[in-house]
Amino acid sequence: MQIKDSSNTYCIIGDPIQHSLSPAMQNAAFKAAGLNSSYLAFRVKKGELGESIGSLRATGVSGFNITVPHKVEAMKYLDEFDSSASKADAVNTVHNVSGILKAYNTDIYGFIHPLHLRNVNFIGIKVLLIGAGGAARAILAALEAERGISEVNIANRTQGKARALLEMSRTRQLNCNMITWDEISKYSRKAELIVNATTIGMGNEPGLLDYQDINKDAIVYDIVYRPVNTEFLENAKYAGADVVYGYEMLLYQGAKSFEIWTGIPAPIYAMKKALLGTIGEPS
Ligand SMILES: NC(=O)c1ccc[n+]([C@@H]2O[C@H](COP(=O)([O-])OP(=O)(O)OC[C@H]3O[C@@H](n4cnc5c(N)ncnc54)[C@H](OP(=O)(O)O)[C@@H]3O)[C@@H](O)[C@H]2O)c1
Structure with missing residues (x-):
C-alpha cells in the first residue's frame, strides 16, 4: 500500500x-x-x-x-x-x-531543554546519574554539551551496563565515574543534579532516595513520566529541592x-x- x-x-x-x-x-x-x-x-x-x-x-x-x-x-x-x-x-x-x-x-534536546528553561548553571556541579540504559546514553550526550560540569557519577543495578556507558563516556569531555548501587545515597547528598534514568517509579517500588539523602539546593530530575508525581520526586520536594518532571x-x-x-x-x-x-x- x-x-x-x-x-x-x-x-x-x-x-x-x-x-x-x-x-x-x-x-x-x-x-x-x-x-x-x-x-x-x-x-x-x-x-x-x-x-x-x-x-x-x-x-x-x-x-x-x-x-x-x-x-x-x-x-x-x-x-x-x-x-x-x-x-x-x-x-x-x-x-x-x-x-x-x-x-x-531528540531525547538529548528533550532532556536538556527543561534545565535550560530553569537557567541551570552547570559550571562546577556534581551530577548523579542513576541508570545506564538507552535514555542514559542520550542524557550523557546532553550533559557533554554543557561545559564545566565537575563530575558525573553513574550508578546502575547491573554494573556491566554502567561500565559500558562509562566506556562510551571516555571519548566525551565529561569526568565520569562508576559508583556502586549501595553508594547512591552517599553521592546523592553532595550532588547538585540527580537524575533517575531507570524504570523505578513506574511500578510500586519504594522511592529511589529518602528525603534525608537529597540536598535542598539540588535539582532532582525523574525521567519516568507515568505517574507524573513519582515517590522519588515527592521525596525531593519534601527535601526542599527543585524538581523536573519526566513529562x-x-x-x-x-x-x-x-x-x-x-x-x-x-x-x-x-x-x-x-x-x-x-x-x-x-x-
Ligand atoms: N521522559 C522521557 O521522555 C523518557 C524518554 C526515554 C525514557 N524514559 C523513561 O526512562 C526509563 C528508562 O528508559 P530506557 O529507555 O533507558 O530503558 P532501558 O534501556 O530498558 O533501561 C532501563 C534502566 O532501568 C534499570 N532498571 C530497571 N528495573 C530496575 C530495578 N528494579 N532496579 C534498578 N534498576 C532497574 C535498568 O538497570 P539494569 O541495567 O540493571 O537492568 C536500566 O538502567 C523508562 O522508565 C522510560 O519510560 C523517559
Whole structure:
C-alpha cells in the first residue's frame, strides 16, 4: 500500500506500545497546527524490526518515532544520521526525506531543554546519574554539551551496563565515574543534579532516595513520566529541592520530532495539554 494523498502519516514503533502517550501528543500538535496529518502506534517485537522498518519505508510513511527496545538496533536499518544520533549512539526519530530515512536523537534536546528553561548553571556541579540504559546514553550526550560540569557519577543495578556507558563516556569531555548501587545515597547528598534514568517509579517500588539523602539546593530530575508525581520526586520536594518532571522531557523530545518532520514550531501548549490530560497534572 502506498500512502499518496496530501496528508502525512507518522507513527511510533516499540514494544510495549499500547500505553504510549505520543499518539495523543502528536495528533494534538497536528490539529493545533492545522495539518492534515495523523500519528499511529505499532507494536513491533524484537526480531521483527528490520521487516517493520522495511514496511514503513514501502508505505511511504513521512516519519516515525522509535522507542524501547529498538533505539539502538534500529540504526542498522536507517540511511543517514544526524549528529544527535551519532552522539547518543541511539535514535528515536526518523524523517523520510524523498525515500531516505534520516535518524535523529531528540531525547538529548528533550532532556536538556527543561534545565535550560530553569537557567541551570552547570559550571562546577556534581551530577548523579542513576541508570545506564538507552535514555542514559542520550542524557550523557546532553550533559557533554554543557561545559564545566565537575563530575558525573553513574550508578546502575547491573554494573556491566554502567561500565559500558562509562566506556562510551571516555571519548566525551565529561569526568565520569562508576559508583556502586549501595553508594547512591552517599553521592546523592553532595550532588547538585540527580537524575533517575531507570524504570523505578513506574511500578510500586519504594522511592529511589529518602528525603534525608537529597540536598535542598539540588535539582532532582525523574525521567519516568507515568505517574507524573513519582515517590522519588515527592521525596525531593519534601527535601526542599527543585524538581523536573519526566513529562517535560517527553514533551520536548516530541516537540523536536514535530519540528524535524514539519519544519514549523511545535504547538507546545496543545501538546502539553494532551499529555497532562492523559497522565494528570503535577502537584
Ligand atoms: N521522559 C522521557 O521522555 C523518557 C524518554 C526515554 C525514557 N524514559 C523513561 O526512562 C526509563 C528508562 O528508559 P530506557 O529507555 O533507558 O530503558 P532501558 O534501556 O530498558 O533501561 C532501563 C534502566 O532501568 C534499570 N532498571 C530497571 N528495573 C530496575 C530495578 N528494579 N532496579 C534498578 N534498576 C532497574 C535498568 O538497570 P539494569 O541495567 O540493571 O537492568 C536500566 O538502567 C523508562 O522508565 C522510560 O519510560 C523517559
